[in-house]
Amino acid sequence: MARIPPPVAAVRTAVRRGLSGLPADALVLVACSGGADSLALASAARFTGKRVGLVTVDHGLQEGSDRRARSVAAWARDAGFDPVRIETVSVAGLHGGPEAAARTARYAALSAAADELGAAAVLLGHTRDDQAETVLLALARGAGPRGLSGMPARRGVFRRPLLDIARAETRKACAALGLAPWEDPHNTDPAYARSRVRASALPALVAALGPAVLTNLARTATLIAADTAALDELAVAALAESRSGEGLSVSVLAGLLPAVRGRVLHSWARELGAPGGALAHRHVVSLDALVTAWHGQGTVHLPGGIGVARRSGELVRVVPAHIK
Template identity: 80%
Template sequence: MARIPAPVAAVRTAVRRGLADLPSGALVLVACSGGADSLSLAAAARFVAGRVGLVTVDHGLQEGSDRRARSVAAWARDADFDPVRVSTVTVAGLPGGPEAAARTARYTALETAAAELGAAAVLLGHTRDDQAETVLLALARGAGPRGLAGMPQRRGVFRRPLLEVARADTRKACAALGLAPWEDPHNTDPAYARSRVRATALPTLVTELGAAVVGNLARTAALLAADNEALDELAAEALERARSGDGLSVAALAGLPSAIRGRVLHRWARELGAPGGALAFGHVMSLDALVTDWHGQGEACLPGGIAVARRHSDLVRVVPAPVK
């Protein structure tokens, strides 16, 4: 019996672990762009899982993107993926820069496909290297523990089974299986911060600190993700205890450790309708000042047109946003 190449085995093992809890016969969809990461992921899922479909998203941002999507879909049909779907999305008009808008459109399309097809999971091809890049970008932005936790292994219908697999191994797996991955020109475009991290920042760290830095950055994300989960549970309990009438008790909030109080206020702001992508550190600190540094200041304004003020009854309460 022929020996399975180590990179192929690594990708298959990761996918098998990532799907271990799914019931027999559950439909799994692979999000596949045709790049080495998602192509090796798709091949592994087809090998280890029972029912596997594939979705490729055409963002329409590059000339020939429709042909690329059709080519990926044709490969999937030949490889007995079922169902196979090409999802064409419109990026123009979505909030954020080009990367953020494309990501929003892509995830919406994948969630729609999963719902319509009855899929139990959608697999994404992010690797250990992607996670390390995400941590570096979060550090550069001054992100807190939530940002430094990087991409979660699971969120909703999405799963990332390759977060402990090196990008180099996905390329080697494709080569061993005779697969020809597509090279996305956006991955080397210096206009994008992630591309600069990939081409320069992370390789420089590897040169100066050793190859283990990539795995160490990814491991940091995993450790922080576990801490975040525990702290979020404590914050959810603290938020319920702090509720009083139509606001939050200042006394209850003031008695919390700052790490928990910040999470409580962040969670409460989200409940009030503040968009998660726009809710920044400064917004939460303005709320916190109403509790810990109250000296008669006005409302703490939150994104989404919400204003919050500490009342004389020792509550932090929602008040109407000022009319412009």
């Protein structure tokens, strides 16, 4: 029997682990752009014994993107994937820059396909390098622990089995299998922050600190994610304990650890209707000041036209004066 090339074996092992806990007859969908990471992922998924389908998303952002999608779909059908879907999406009217809008549209399409087909999981091809880039970008934005947690291995229907696999290994796996990956021009376009990090920032860090920096950044995300999950659980209990009358008890909030109190206030603001995309750190800091730095200040204005004030020892929702 021919020996399986080590990169191919590594990717297959990672995918088997990533699918643990799923029923034997579960349908698994692979999100595949045709790039090296998702091609290696898709090929490995075919060796798990699961029913495996494939979805490729056409964002319509590049000339010939429809041809690329049809080419990926044709390869998938020939390779035995079933079902095979092409999802065409539009980023028009979506919030954020081109990257964020494309991501929003892509995840919505993948979720809809999973729901329609009854898939138990959708596999995404993010690698250890992608995780390192995510952590570095979060650091640059001044993100808190949630941002520094990077991409989770599992969230809802989505699974990322390759987060411990280097991008170079997926390329080697494709070469060993005779697969010809598509090179996304967006990945080298300096207009995108992630492309600049990939082309310049991370190579500079590797040159200065050694190749282990990629692994260490990814490991940092894993460690912070575990701590964040623990704090989130404490915050759920603390929010329930803080409820009083029409709002939250200031005395209970004041007794919480700052990290827990911040999460409680953030969750409560979301409950009041503040949109998550617009709810910023400064809003939570202002709410916290009503608890810890009270000097008679007025209403805190949150996104969505929501006001919060301190009344009789409670934080309560009020109607902001400018919309009365």
